[in-house]
Every structure is written in C-alpha cells, then in structure tokens.
Amino acid sequence: MDQRVVDFISALRARGVRISLAESIDAMRCVEVAGIADKSFFRSALRASLVKEPRDLPTFDEMFPRYFGVEMPPPLQQPGGGMSPEDREKLAQMLEQMLASMTPEQLRRLFEAMMTGQGMSNSQMRQFLNEHTSAMQMTTGFQPWATRRAMRELQFDRLEQLLQELLDRLREAGVSEEALQQMAEAARENREALAQQIGQEVGNGLLQHDAEERRRRPAEDLQDRAFDELAHQDVDDMRTVINRLAAQLRTRIALRQKRASKGILDAKSTIRANLRYAGVPLDVRHRRKHLKPRITVICDVSGSMRAVTGFMLMLVYALQDQISRTRPFVYYRTIADVQADFQQLRPEEAIRVVPERVKGGPWQTSLGACLATFTRDHLDAIDRRTTVIFLGDGDDHLSPPNPRDFELIKRRSHRVVWFNPEPPYRWGREDNHMHIYGPLCDAVHHVSNLRQLVAAVDGLFG
Amino acid sequence: MFNAIGEVRTALSAERYIPSDEIATTVFLAEKLGKPILAEGPAGVGKTELAKVWAAATNRELIRLQCYEGLDETKALYEWEYAKQLLYTQLLRDKLNDLLAGVTTLAEAADRLASEEDVFFSSRFMLPRPLLKAVTSERPVTLLIDEIDRADAEFEAFLLEVLSDFQVSVPELGTIRARHQPMVVLTSNNTRELSEALKRRCLYLHIDYPSADQELQIVNLKVPGLPPKLAQQAVEMVQRLRGMDLKKHPSVSETIDWARALLELNARHLDRAVVENTLNVLLKFEGDLQRARRAMIRDESDRSRRERDESGRPRRERDDEGGRYRGN
Numbered sequence: 001m002d003q004r005v006v007d008f009i010s011a012l013r014a015r016g017v018r019i020s021l022a023e024s025i026d027a028m029r030c031v032e033v034a035g036i037a038d039k040s041f042f043r044s045a046l047r048a049s050l051v052k053e054p055r056d057l058p059t060f061d062e063m064f065p066r067y068f069g070v071e072m073p074p075p076l077q078q079p080g081g082g083m084s085p086e087d088r089e090k091l092a093q094m095l096e097q098m099l100a101s102m103t104p105e106q107l108r109r110l111f112e113a114m115m116t117g118q119g120m121s122n123s124q125m126r127q128f129l130n131e132h133t134s135a136m137q138m139t140t141g142f143q144p145w146a147t148r149r150a151m152r153e154l155q156f157d158r159l160e161q162l163l164q165e166l167l168d169r170l171r172e173a174g175v176s177e178e179a180l181q182q183m184a185e186a187a188r189e190n191r192e193a194l195a196q197q198i199g200q201e202v203g204n205g206l207l208q209h210d211a212e213e214r215r216r217r218p219a220e221d222l223q224d225r226a227f228d229e230l231a232h233q234d235v236d237d238m239r240t241v242i243n244r245l246a247a248q249l250r251t252r253i254a255l256r257q258k259r260a261s262k263g264i265l266d267a268k269s270t271i272r273a274n275l276r277y278a279g280v281p282l283d284v285r286h287r288r289k290h291l292k293p294r295i296t297v298i299c300d301v302s303g304s305m306r307a308v309t310g311f312m313l314m315l316v317y318a319l320q321d322q323i324s325r326t327r328p329f330v331y332y333r334t335i336a337d338v339q340a341d342f343q344q345l346r347p348e349e350a351i352r353v354v355p356e357r358v359k360g361g362p363w364q365t366s367l368g369a370c371l372a373t374f375t376r377d378h379l380d381a382i383d384r385r386t387t388v389i390f391l392g393d394g395d396d397h398l399s400p401p402n403p404r405d406f407e408l409i410k411r412r413s414h415r416v417v418w419f420n421p422e423p424p425y426r427w428g429r430e431d432n433h434m435h436i437y438g439p440l441c442d443a444v445h446h447v448s449n450l451r452q453l454v455a456a457v458d459g460l461f462g
Numbered sequence: 463m464f465n466a467i468g469e470v471r472t473a474l475s476a477e478r479y480i481p482s483d484e485i486a487t488t489v490f491l492a493e494k495l496g497k498p499i500l501a502e503g504p505a506g507v508g509k510t511e512l513a514k515v516w517a518a519a520t521n522r523e524l525i526r527l528q529c530y531e532g533l534d535e536t537k538a539l540y541e542w543e544y545a546k547q548l549l550y551t552q553l554l555r556d557k558l559n560d561l562l563a564g565v566t567t568l569a570e571a572a573d574r575l576a577s578e579e580d581v582f583f584s585s586r587f588m589l590p591r592p593l594l595k596a597v598t599s600e601r602p603v604t605l606l607i608d609e610i611d612r613a614d615a616e617f618e619a620f621l622l623e624v625l626s627d628f629q630v631s632v633p634e635l636g637t638i639r640a641r642h643q644p645m646v647v648l649t650s651n652n653t654r655e656l657s658e659a660l661k662r663r664c665l666y667l668h669i670d671y672p673s674a675d676q677e678l679q680i681v682n683l684k685v686p687g688l689p690p691k692l693a694q695q696a697v698e699m700v701q702r703l704r705g706m707d708l709k710k711h712p713s714v715s716e717t718i719d720w721a722r723a724l725l726e727l728n729a730r731h732l733d734r735a736v737v738e739n740t741l742n743v744l745l746k747f748e749g750d751l752q753r754a755r756r757a758m759i760r761d762e763s764d765r766s767r768r769e770r771d772e773s774g775r776p777r778r779e780r781d782d783e784g785g786r787y788r789g790n
Binding site: 018020022023026029030033034038040041044045047048049051052053054057244247250251254255276277278280282283344346 | 467483484486487488490491494495497500502531532544545548552614615616652653654655658661662664665666667668709749
C-alpha cells in the first residue's frame with residue numbers, strides 16, 4: 001500500500017502539484033492514523049495532507065480513482081488451476097517448448113505472463129513498454145490511439161493465435177476438453193487484464209509528458225511576453241497573473257505605507273497620549289501622511305492599444321483600496337469619461353464595453369483634439385493631488401501635436417506620467433508625437449510586457 | 463481525545479454542527495497528529511464555526527486571534543505593560559533610593575540598577591496576547607487564527623515558529639514552551655496566496671458550499687421551527703442563486719439568517735412577495751439583487767408558459783433549472 005501511495009504522490013507531482021517531502025511523510029502518517037478500511041476517510045486523509053491549493057483539487061480528484069479506484073486491473077490468475085497434476089505437467093512442458101522457440105521477445109514475455117499468471121508490476125510494465133514500443137515516446141495524442149499503437153507494436157493480437165496453438169497441442173496430448181476450456185477462459189481473462197494494464201501505463205506516460213511540457217513553460221513567463229504576442233487563451237491566464245500581481249503589489253504598497261506613516265511629530269496628540277505616563281513621552285505620536293494617490297488615467301483604445309489598456313485598467317481597479325480616487329478616460333478620435341461604466345459594471349465587463357464609448361477607426365487617432373476636449377470639459381478630474389497617467393503609443397493621425405493643453409494638464413496636476421508600449425526608437429517617427437509630449441512628463445515608462453507595467457504602476461505609490 | 467472518525471462526527475453533531483466526511487477526517491487527523499488545520503473556502507461556510515464547535519466538543523477554551531493588515535507581534539504575542547512598570551517605579555521610589563544609598567559613582571549606580579532589572583522585565587509586567595495565552599495556558603486550548611490572509615507576509619513568517627514547535631521566544635525571558643499543545647485552526651478566505659512554508663505545516667481543508675441535502679440538514683438543525691416544505695424551497699432557491707453569476711454568492715450563514723427571517727415573518731410558502739421582501743438578507747449588493755430579481759421574473763414567465771403548454775400539449779420533460787442561469 002505504501003508503494004502505491006508513493007506512486008500516487010509522484011504522479012501528482014508529475015501533474016504539477018507541489019508536494020514536499022515533509023508533506024508526503026505527513027500523508028503516510030495520516031493514512032496510518034485514518035486507516036484504509038473506509039475509502040472516503042482514506043481519500044480525505046490523503047487530500048488534507050497532500051493538496052494545499054484549491055486549484056489542485058480537481059487534479060487530485062481525477063488521479064485518485066486511477067490509483068485507488070475500481071479501475072485497477074484485476075490480478076492475473078493461474079490458468080489450468082482445475083487440471084489434474086499430470087495434465088498440468090503436460091501444460092508446463094508444452095508451454096516451455098513453445099516459449100523456447102517463440103519470437104519476438106516481447107511477445108514471448110506477454111504470452112508467458114498470460115499463461116502462467118505471473119504479471120508485471122506497473123513499473124516493470126512501464127519499462128517493458130519503453131523498451132518495446134514507441135507509445136511511451138509519444139508526447140501528444142489520445143490514450144486509446146496510443147494504446148492501440150502500442151498493442152500493434154507488441155503484436156498483441158497474435159496472443160489468441162498462440163493460445164489456439166497451445167490448445168491444439170494439448171488436445172493432441174489428450175487433455176480433456178473441459179479442462180482446456182477452463183484454462184482458455186482464465187488465459188483470456190489474463191489477456192484482458194494485461195491489455196488494461198498496458199492502456200493505463202500508456203495513459204500515465206502521456207500525462208507525464210504533458211506535465212513536463214507544462215512545467216517547461218510556467219504561467220509566470222507570461223509576464224515577460226510582449227502584449228501584442230499574446231494569444232487568446234493567454235489572456236485568460238494573464239487575468240490570474242494580474243490578480244496575483246495585484247495582491248503582491250498591494251502587500252508591498254501597504255508595507256511601504258505602514259513604514260512611511262511616521263510623518264512629522266504630532267505634539268498635541270503625543271502630550272494627550274502620555275498624560276497617563278505622568279507626561280513622560282513613552283508613546284510618541286506622529287502625524288500620518290496621506291499617501292494614497294488620486295489617479296486620472298487617460299487610455300488609448302485604438303486597436304493596437306486595446307490589450308494594454310485592458311491590463312492597465314484591470315490592474316488599477318484591482319488596486320482600488322490603495323487609491324483614493326480613480327477617474328478613467330478613454331480616447332480614440334474622441335475622448336470620453338468612462339467612470340460611470342466602472343461604477344455600474346465589474347472591471348472585466350467595463351473594459352469590454354468602454355471602447356464603444358468613443359468614435360474612431362483605424363488610423364483615426366486624434367490625440368491633439370482629444371487633449372483640447374479634455375481641457376475644455378474634464379479639467380475637474382484633475383487637482384493638485386492627482387497623478388495623471390497617459391497610456392498610449394503617442395500616435396496622432398488627424399491633428400497636430402497639442403503641447404499647450406498638455407502643459408495646462410501638467411500645471412494643474414501633481415504629476416504627469418506616460419506609459420508607452422511602443423519601443424523608444426519609434427517615438428517621434430511619422431505620426432508619433434511622443435518626442436513632444438515625453439519631455440513635458442514627469443516620467444515616461446516603456447511598458448511592453450506585464451512585468452514592466454507592474455513596475456511602472458508600483459512607481460506611482462512612491 | 464477521539465478514537466475513531468465516527469466519534470468526531472458525533473461530537474461535532476452534538477454541538478449542532480454537521481461535518482462532512484472531509485471535515486470529520488481532517489479534525490480527527492489534526493487531533494491525532496497534533497497538526498494545525500488550515501481551512502480555506504468562501505466566506506460564511508462555517509470555517510470559524512468549526513473552530514468554535516471543535517473547542518466546545520473537546521471542552522477546551524477557545525482563544526481567538528483576528529488577523530488584519532498591520533497585525534504584529536505586540537498585538538499577537540505579548541506586550542510590556544509600560545504604564546504598570548512606570549507606576550511601580552513611582553511607588554518603589556523609596557526602595558530604589560535605599561538600593562542606591564551609598565553609591566558614589568554613576569557607573570556603580572547603573573550596575574546596581576541593572577542587577578534589579580529582572581524585576582521589571584518579568585511575566586508580572588507582561589501583557590499576554592492570544593498567542594502567548596494559548597502557549598502558556600494551564601488547560602488545553604483551541605487557538606483560532608482567523609482570516610490569516612489579511613495579515614502581512616511578515617506575520618505569517620513569524621507564525622511558523624509558533625505552529626511548528628509550539629514555543630515562543632521572548633528575548634528578556636527566554637523560550638516559553640507550550641504545556642499542552644494547542645489545537646490550531648487557521649482560516650483563510652483565499653484573498654491572497656499563503657506561503658508554501660505555512661501550508662506545509664498544516665493539514666489543508668477546503669470547505670465549499672454544502673450540497674442541497676447537507677444544507678437542508680443544516681437549516682433543519684439551526685432553524686427547527688421552519689416548515690419542512692418551506693425549508694426545502696428555501697434551500698433550492700439558495701442553491702440556484704449560487705449557480706448564478708453574482709458578485710457575492712449567499713453563504714450558509716446567510717441561508718440560516720434567511721430561514722430565520724422566513725420563520726419570523728410566518729411565511730407559509732415561498733411566493734414572489736415574500737422573496738422580494740427578504741432577498742436582501744441573502745444578497746448584499748444592489749447589482750446582485752437586481753440580477754436575481756430579473757432571473758426570478760424570467761423563471762416565473764417560463765413556468766406560466768410551460769403551464770400553458772402543458773394544458774394543451776402532452777407534458778414535456780422539465781429542462782435543467784440550474785443550467786439556464788449559467789450563461790448570464
């Protein structure tokens with residue numbers, strides 16, 4: 001049983017569940033205490049000690065029946081158990097003769113296992129399959145297909161033929177028909193069990209390949225992938241990465257704020273607090289600094305920028321508890337205030353609908369005009385404590401650069417920061433006006449992947 | 463304490479808590495192996511309650527440490543009682559004068575004072591916080607560390623010593639070892655990832671929303687006066703709400719609150735007016751409420767249409783109730 005549990009643990013590890021040595025020892029102790037008589041207790045015991053992440057629970061639930069379930073192939077039986085001693089003698093003799101002259105080697109071993117009832121353990125079987133078939137080298141494919149292929153390579157279907165041959169020989173030697181039938185039945189059952197075992201091992205092999213493949217490219221790598229190289233399924237993974245990063249960022253910011261909360265000495269409060277210590281200033285009070293920023297974020301939602309904008313807004317809204325006020329705007333050919341969308345909808349949904357709030361099509365970005373509209377209609381979104389974040393590539397296809405309104409925004413705000421996913425060598429080429437806006441900003445960050453984006457956002461909470 | 467898993471189940475049931483197999487086994491193992499339990503799951507499925515009933519069932523005192531952002535050792539472990547120390551120094555001034563009588567140099571005075579330092583840094587002036595209380599308690603206790611995911615990562619690291627060896631070090635006093643190993647339950651709402659090291663030291667228990675049968679049992683147990691038919695309907699309704707895409711799904715504790723509300727209102731069966739009036743007990747966000755109401759109206763119109771159909775045509779198989787909401 002211990003061996004089986006160890007096998008199970010290594011299978012879980014192969015599927016990407018992180019199990020330490022200490023945990024596997026715990027699992028053994030748990031099994032010892034809980035006993036193996038009741039399957040549901042046994043299962044709970046393993047689950048409590050091995051799986052520590054909710055996301056690994058489905059893996060556990062999938063793997064458990066494979067190792068401790070009804071799917072275990074039945075043990076092999078010895079054919080010819082009901083025969084008389086001399087018949088059995090004949091059977092052994094015939095079998096030996098046949099095996100001696102049988103080729104190829106793998107078929108001989110299978111036939112031997114089938115006729116003597118001495119099977120192979122799972123690891124032996126794995127090695128056997130590794131040596132004689134190509135099924136274990138396959139990295140992709142469905143289990144039934146791979147199993148069929150392995151069977152073909154082993155010439156599994158010849159077993160029936162060989163069995164018939166053996167039966168004929170025994171019949172000639174005068175063994176009774178009844179005993180032969182019994183023996184054949186047992187042999188066929190053995191064959192089915194072997195087939196099942198092969199299928200299982202091939203399936204495990206595929207799973208292992210799959211797990212190794214997955215380990216080679218962990219989800220964290222997405223952080224370094226450029227935004228425009230992201231495929232659709234990656235975007236889902238990104239969402240989990242973003243949530244995790246936001247949590248990390250939050251702890252970091254919270255810690256920094258806790259440490260930075262020691263502002264200047266608050267004399268009045270200190271005297272009041274220390275009255276009970278006879279005026280000895282044991283408990284020194286400080287005036288708290290208000291570090292939570294107000295953020296106005298102005299995002300480009302043109303086709304090329306949509307993904308970055310989505311991630312940026314998602315990150316900003318995941319950090320709402322660290323921000324005292326957020327005002328989101330999106331621009332394309334026109335600019336729009338999208339705060340209402342974010343108040344009514346959840347961030348993911350809001351991000352989906354906001355691009356429809358503005359007009360524009362390919363090659364119609366009009367940043368200069370949008371800046372003019374912004375200073376005319378929305379300057380109330382900026383006060384001297386606001387950090388203004390521009391997120392865009394700085395392209396402007398329809399209007400001339402507008403440094404005048406940009407300066408106006410800068411004068412009214414605490415800080416202006418620009419996040420640009422375009423590589424710096426493109427700044428200022430063709431329709432790009434980054435070379436004009438860039439120097440006016442307090443900081444410009446090049447954000448081409450998630451890691452850079454997170455670093456840039458982290459910088460906002462200085 | 464317990465010799466079989468069945469006993470755990472009986473003991474917890476006696477405290478009016480219905481444990482699943484999973485919970486009973488984990489509690490049994492924790493009891494046998496002396497390991498802490500880390501209970502994770504959505505809010506309001508009975509994680510904290512488990513600690514309470516466990517303490518009650520084993521007749522131990524429950525010591526609770528509620529975690530929050532910025533929680534540190536002085537709040538969790540111990541603190542020196544400055545005020546008391548100061549008061550004692552004031553009162554013992556004459557004694558101190560006696561002690562320092564005949565001293566000529568400042569250095570000598572400091573030395574003499576230092577030799578008496580132990581008086582002021584002894585357990586007399588220590589204010590024990592939950593962790594120290596749990597470790598030094600004369601009687602066996604159950605320690606509940608609630609919402610560990612809210613505390614900072616630093617605090618989590620500090621907990622490791624306490625959880626693996628059940629001892630704490632106080633620089634002035636040395637290491638204090640637990641007299642009785644406390645049974646520890648940590649709960650987490652999974653708002654952030656806990657460290658591997660912490661998880662490794664614990665038995666992991668994932669408590670999810672209960673199945674309809676279990677929830678019905680819970681409602682029957684906690685709100686005994688509720689008519690069985692109504693309880694059945696209420697549980698079905700809650701289960702259906704959990705299948706919907708809501709900001710916050712109703713928890714078990716909210717189901718119980720709702721059942722109590724229905725009982726107070728003397729409701730006979732679950733009609734639209736009753737649900738409209740009491741839905742805010744289950745759902746706490748305006749958006750969720752509206753969504754649930756819309757689904758209910760749609761549901762009703764579906765039903766009336768189906769009834770119309772039934773009167774004319776032969777009865778059709780009812781389609782899956784839960785599946786219809788999953789898409790919106």
